[in-house]
Amino acid sequence: MQVTIEWYIALSTILFTIGALGVLVRRNAIIIFMSVELMLNSANLLLVAFAQQLADAHGQVLVFFVMTVAAAEVAIGLALIVVIFRTKNTIDIGEINLLKG
Amino acid sequence: MNAFGLAPLLLILPIIGVLFNGIVGRYFLDADRSTGEKWSGWFGTAMAVGTFIVSVLIFFSLGANDHHAEIVHLFNWFNIPSGNFTIPWAMQLDTLSSVMTLVVTGVGSLIHIYAIGYMHGDRDFHRFFTYLNLFLFFMLILVTGSSYLMLFVGWEGVGLCSFLLIGFWFDKPKGEGILNGDAARKAFVANRVGDFAMILGMILTFWAFGSMEYEVVFESALDLYTTTETVFIAGIEFTIPQVLTGITVLFLIGATGKSAQIPLFMWLPDAMAGPTPVSALIHAATMVTSGIYLIVRSNVLFEIVRDSGHQLFGIVSAPDLVAIAGAVTAVYAGLVAFTQFDIKKVLAYSTVSQLGFMIAAVGMGAYVAGMFHLVTHAFFKALLFMASGSVIHGMEHGHHHLHEHSHGDDHEEDDFDPQDMRFMGGLREKMPVTFWVYIIGSLALAGIFPFAGFWSKDEILAHSAYGLGVGEATPVFTFVRWMLTIGAFCTAFYMTRQIKMTFFGEGRHEAVKHVPESSPLMTRPLAFLAFLSLMGGALNIPYLTGGGGEEASTPVGMTASVLAAEEDKGLNLAFEHWLEHSIQAFTLEEDFENVVGPNGEHFFTHVPHTPTSLQYDIAISSTLIAVAAILIGWYVVFRVWPRSKEDPDPISQWPVVGFVWTFFQGLPLDTLYMTGIVKNIFNPLARFSDVVDWNFWHNFVHNNLIRDSFVALADFLATVLDPKGVDGIVNGVGQTARNLAEALRRPQTGNTGNYALSLFLGVALLVAFFVFAS
Amino acid sequence: MGNAILFLILAVIAIGAAILMLVSKNAVHSALYLILNFAVIAVYYILLNAPFLAMVQITVYAGAIMVLFLFVIMLLGAEESSGVLGTRRGQLTTALLLGAVLIGSFVAALGQIGGSAASSSVADTTPRNLAIILFESYVFPFEVTGVLLLVAVVGLYVMSSRLVKKD
Known part of the structure; x- marks a missing residue:
């Protein structure tokens, strides 16, 4: 049984959906961040899979950019979480609702 | 070289005076009372004197x-x-208008000069001179206009000025006599009745002759009369005498x-409520003579009616x-x-009486005599009014x-009236x-030799006695004669009695x-007018020798002998010779010598112009x-004076005369x-x-119709449309925005999870859409 | 593209790690499960002819980023995280429903396109070649990424300095 690109797409979709569900259902900001990282990774996996499928190394280069941005995002995001924790003493996003209308 | 070109100044100068006093007079007075009066009064007077100078120049x-x-x-x-229809604004300068x-x-x-003294201290000094100048303006339009329409403009204008000046002291409290405002209205309304007839007469004139220019008419x-043509008015055929009877009666x-x-005379005695210079100028000397002027001006029309013998309803002819x-x-x-006790009322009725003399004169064809009396009357009646004003002024x-x-506590003062002769x-x-x-x-x-009234009144009486105007004394003339004698x-x-x-x-x-x-400002014009009253008769002194009643009673025309006699005119009948150039009826016989009238006669066999x-x-x-x-009045009537207002006049106690x-x-007619x-x-x-109004x-x-429906509409607007309609819309907009905001507020939970969920919802749906739609 | 058995085993591990990450009460556990997941994905990279990326994945993600996560978790003492489920009723249900829709859509899409043949050739994915591609074709995005990192650094400095001031 040959592993085709569809398998990777399916795997990637499942991982992406799990990440998305994590973002949606968890209240811990750090967990949400982790879920976002999971979603990014699923996308990265798909990029690499298509690079292999199309025999084109450009896809792998794009992954670098994604990783770089993810690294920057995590650094900023975690700093924000620290700041929020300092002011509100919680990282439960259920409690952080200053924009409630 | 003549001065006719200056004629427009006759109208322009008074208008300048009106504008000056009407616009800036108040400021002059407010700035400085005595200087203001000088400016206001003398400026108005200067304009009047200016018109007089122009009049003299035109005369020469x-x-x-x-x-x-x-x-x-x-x-x-x-x-x-x-329509080939033109109404010119033109001035006819002839000897009559002169x-x-x-x-x-x-x-x-x-009178302007006199009024400066008389009106001294009056609050509305400038307004008085505004009106006086305005009166001059309209009066000059009246007498210089070249058509009945122009005459009518002046006619109405002087009526307006009369109204304004009688009511000049409109805020004077009610005293003994009639209120100024009421007197003014009375004059105005009475004049309206006459003016309405005037309008009808003018319309009829225009209808019949297609013009209102004197010369054309x-x-x-x-022309139409001598050719016995007829005219159609409103589709009905009329002969010229019929039409002219209508016009002249109107x-x-x-x-x-x-x-x-x-x-229509009742307004004039009440008009004496106005200031005395007004009584002298308008209600004695000038405005009230415009009726005489109108008839003299229309002499041709009256003479045609007289010549035709046409009688109104078969009873009496229009001139009669x-x-x-x-x-x-x-x-x-x-x-x-x-019977009057008010010094001005006596003069007012006297004026009415003298105007009656003039009207009677012109009705008899004695146009020159009427005009002569008009002039001399202007002198002495203005004099008397102004002198009475001087008396009133003094009494005040x-x-x-x-x-x-x-x-x-002098209770006598309560009923003091400065005009009451008692x-x-x-x-x-x-x-x-x-x-x-x-x-x-x-x-x-009174007509005592050699004062002016003697000459003019005698001329009228002579005409009535001998029918000098028309050649013979008809019964009407005899009636007039005895009435005038009384x-x-x-x-x-x-x-x-008055004196x-x-x-x-x-x-x-x-x-x-x-x-x-009184001050010299008032007495000097009086003296001047007294001189004119004394000498005014010299205008038209008749020939002292020559034909008497016998000769004059025969129908005479401008015979050669008379014409020859006239070569030596001298001062005699200067006024008549002056006017004969304007009174067309005098000169018609020469023009129409060979025209045979409808009665088979020479036209105008009775030339109403006879050397007298x-x-x-x-x-x-x-x-x-x-x-x-005079003697009776002096000796008999007032041996006993009425001592106060309560005492009856002694004459009223007499058996027959008293009655x-x-x-x-x-005032039986009133x-x-x-x-x-x-x-x-x-x-x-x-x-x-009252019922209608x-x-x-x-x-x-x-x-009911307007107010109630308006109220109902307003009510509807106020209780229904405004709160429910307009407010509903306005509040509805607000409420809708509020509800919308409330609805939109709900998703704004501030919960990141919810936001993320909606984001994910969009992603999932888009993906599903692209997948399943393709 | 590799052995199907291996793929499936790895997929089970990856998905299981992801789900465990999602449901763990303890944030530290979640982080560890995520590291596991990243590691599995690194294996996939090797399978997909991307050895360099696999190394980067291990060092940057599983190493640097996840260490950062763990560090923050421990710093804040947030190991025992608050409830798993959404604060609002229906949030979880809706999320699951939407996840199903998403997966269903992809499945349907895969059904539509059917099987596809892989390219017969193999790309040159040596670090050298990647670097050539990066600095030839993507030099501008690379610079922009550098700026992005610089901004991130400045932002971090601002936030931390504020903390210092506040203390």
């Missing part, structure tokens, strides 16, 4: 122009080219309104009607005049002086100048002791009558008007008007 220009009329065309008032302008501006100037009237009614004749109206008025007003001063120095007496020592000019004026009015008697009588009550005897009121003589020599019988008899009246006196003191017309016609009309118009239309 006419002489140099061989007395030919000059028409100065100013501009076109209406011009409808398609006489009128000289009288109006000359007497007017003197007269020309075509004569003009007569117009003249009775303006010149205060029966039946004029003569009768004048004669009856002359007697009636003369009788009323000697005396009363004021008395009031200042008594401080007491409070006067003995004024000749206090006011010598006024006294002497009053004497001169009275003698002139009138002349009354004239002398009431003037004597004696005013100037002789003892003062009957404390105020008399403090009466001062002094009629000694008339002169002597009328003088005797006047002297008798007459009481009858006329009750009473007749009140009971006959006002009570039976006016009051029902008033009630009807108040019940129908006010209550029904205004209140």
Whole structure:
């Protein structure tokens, strides 16, 4: 049984959906961040899979950019979480609702 | 070189005065009272004197122009080219209008000067001079206009000024007499009746002759008459005498309104409520003579009617009607005049009476005599009015002086009236100048030789006695003659009574002791007018020798011998020779010598123009009558003075005369008007008007229809449309925004999970859409 | 593209690690499960002819980033995280429903396109070649990424300095 690109797409979709569900259902900001990282990774996996499928190394280069941005995002995001924790003493996003209308 | 080009100044100068006093006069007065009065008064006077100078220049220009009329065309008032219809604004300068302008501006100037003194201290000094100048303006339009329409413009304008000036002291509280405002309205309304007839006459003129220009109208009237053509008015055929009878009777009614004749004279005595210069200028010398001017101006029309013998309803011809109206008025007003106690009322009725003389004269075809009396009357009646004003002024001063120095409880002052002759007496020592000019004026009015009134009144009487105007004395003339003789008697009588009550005897009121003589500003014009009253007769002194009544009673034309006699004119009949160039009827015979009239005669066999020599019988008899009246008045009537207002006049106690006196003191015609017309016609009309105006118009239309429906509409708007409609929309917008915001607020939970969920929802749906849609 | 058995085993591990990451009460456990997941994905990279990326994945993600996570978790003492489920009723249900829709859509899409043949050739994915591609074709995005990192550094400095001031 040959592993085709569809398998990777399916795997990637499942991982992406799990990440998305994590973002949606968890209240811990750090967990949400982790879920976002999971979603990014699923996308990265798909990029690499298509690079292999199309025999084109450009896809792998794009992954670098994604990783770089993810690294920057995590650094900023975690700093924000620290700041929020300092002011509100919680990282439960259920409690952080200053924009409630 | 002539001065006709200056004619527009006659109108421009007064208007400048009106604008000056009307616009800036108030500021001058407010700035400095005495300087302001000087500016205001002397500026107005300067304009009047300016018009007088122009009038004199035109007078000499006419002489140099061989007395030919000059028409100065100013501009076109209406011009409808398609209808070939033009109404020019033009001035007709001929010897007749020249006489009128000289009288109006000359007497007017003197009265302006007098008024500066008389109106001194009046609050609305400038307004008075505004009106006076405005009056001059309209009066000059009236007498210089070249058409009936122009005449009518002036006619209405002087009526307006009369109204304004009678009501000048409109805020004066109600005193003894009529309210100023009421008097003004009365004059205006009475004049409206006459003016309406005037309008009808003008319309008829235009209808019949297609023009209102004097020359065109007269020309075509004569043409149509001599050719016995007819005219169509409203589709009905009329002969020229019929049409002209209508026109002339309407003009007569117009003249009775303006010149205060029966039946429209009642306004003039009440008009005396106005300031005395106004009484002198408008209601004695000038405006009230415009009726006479109108008839003289229309002499051709009247003479055609007379020539045709056409009679109104087969009873009386239009010129005879004029003569009768004048004669009856002359007697009636003369009788009323000697029952009056108000110094100005006496003069007012005297004016009515004298105007009756003039109207009677022009009705008899004695146009020159009428105009002559008009001129001399202007002199001495203006004089008398102004002198009476001087008396009133003096009485007011005396009363004021008395009031200042008594401080007491003098109850007598309550009913003091400075115009009531019963409070006067003995004024000749206090006011010598006024006294002497009053004497001169009275003698002139009474017709004593050699004062002006003697000549003019005698000329009228001579015409009536011998039919000098038309060649023979008809019964109407005889009637007029005896009426006028009675009138002349009354004239002398009431003037004597007035002078004696005013100037002789003892003062009957404390105020008399403090009466001062009036200022030179007032007495100098008086002296000047006194001179004119004395010498005015020289204008038209008849030939002292020559034909008497016998000769004149025969129908004579401008025979060769008479013409030859006229070569040596001298001063004799200067006025007549001057006017004959304007009174077309005089010159018609020459023009129409060969035209055969409808009665198979030469046209105008009776030329109403006859060289007149002094009629000694008339002169002597009328003088005797006047002297008798003076003597009776002096000696008999006022042996006992009415001491106060409560005391009846002694004359009223006499057996027969007393009855007459009481009858006329009750103003029988006024009473007749009140009971006959006002009570039976006016009051029902008033009630009807009240029903129409108040019940129908006010209550029904205004209140029920307009107001109620408006209220209902407003109510609907206020209670339904506004709160429910407009507010509903406005509030609805707000509420909708609020509800929307409330709805939109709900998703804004502030919960990141919710936001992320909606984001994910979008992603999932988009993906599903692209997947399943393709 | 590799052995199907291996793929499936790895897929089970990856998905299981992801789900465990999602449901763990303890944040530290979640982080560890995520590291496991990343590691599995690194294996996939090797399978997909991307050895360099696999190394980067291990060092950057599983190493640097996840260490950062763990560090923050421990710093804040947030190991015992608050409730798993959403604060609002229906949030979880909706999320699951939408996840199903998403997966269903992809499945449907895969059904539509059917099987596809892989490219017969193999790309040159040596670090050298990647670097050539990066600095030839993507030099501008590379610079932009550098700026992005610089901004991140400055932002971090601002936030931390504020903390210092506040303390």
